[in-house]
Amino acid sequence: MSVLRKISMYSALIGFGGYFVLHQQLKKKYPDVPLYNLPDSTHIKSTFPPSNSKTYIAYCDTFKTTITTTASKSQIADSVLKWPTLQNLQTDGPSSTATGAITGEKVSRTSKPKYESVILKWNWAPSSHIVSTFEWLAGYGYPWRLMNGGYHEILVQQVGENTYDVYFVTAHEYNNLRDGKVIPGFMQALHKDFGRLVLHFGTQIK
Numbered sequence: 001m002s003v004l005r006k007i008s009m010y011s012a013l014i015g016f017g018g019y020f021v022l023h024q025q026l027k028k029k030y031p032d033v034p035l036y037n038l039p040d041s042t043h044i045k046s047t048f049p050p051s052n053s054k055t056y057i058a059y060c061d062t063f064k065t066t067i068t069t070t071a072s073k074s075q076i077a078d079s080v081l082k083w084p085t086l087q088n089l090q091t092d093g094p095s096s097t098a099t100g101a102i103t104g105e106k107v108s109r110t111s112k113p114k115y116e117s118v119i120l121k122w123n124w125a126p127s128s129h130i131v132s133t134f135e136w137l138a139g140y141g142y143p144w145r146l147m148n149g150g151y152h153e154i155l156v157q158q159v160g161e162n163t164y165d166v167y168f169v170t171a172h173e174y175n176n177l178r179d180g181k182v183i184p185g186f187m188q189a190l191h192k193d194f195g196r197l198v199l200h201f202g203t204q205i206k
Helices: 003-029 073-081 130-139 185-202
Strands: 055-068 102-111 115-124 149-160 163-175
Touching (some): 003 185, 073 185
Antiparallel strands (some): 055 163, 115 149
16 A cells, blocks of 8 residues: 555544544534424424425434523624525615525524524525436436525524523535435534534534
8 A cells, every 4th residue: 555545544544533533523512303302483494385385395404502691692693694604694675685606695684572582594596507416317317306495493492591592503405306315414414513513613602
């Protein structure tokens, strides 16, 4: 085995090992919260397509942390929304688009005395043809499909004096072709860790 090949192999093993450790730490600190355990103040379920729609929500992942801060609910929500990927989705109105292959819009922002909720929606840009490519492959036996897009909700709920529960909810929407094909498990794990990282860094507020 050549020296270059050995270096590449060891680098890949180190990289995978590092990610595995990070994944386990994130999973322990921010475990999955079942959708039925979300507080009544959540709004994301009301945005899901109806059961007879041409699209459906294949899965919904939720992560939660509790923080103590003198910041307001709105300031906490804004801190989470500063994550670069989420910033690109915060255009106003369905005709506005983010740059690149993804379009996005701010669906709603609700502020009440005890909670603050922001819902974002994203889709692959039609010009990217990425979804149709995977649909074509799946039609010929490829075991996975790609989501059309999805929803994110940032929910901040006051639970005590200067104490808040912060939720990050993410849901993926697929064409309802009734074959159960979605992205592979390792990609779902990466998307979950993305949500955990958003929650982790977005709540570093004093």
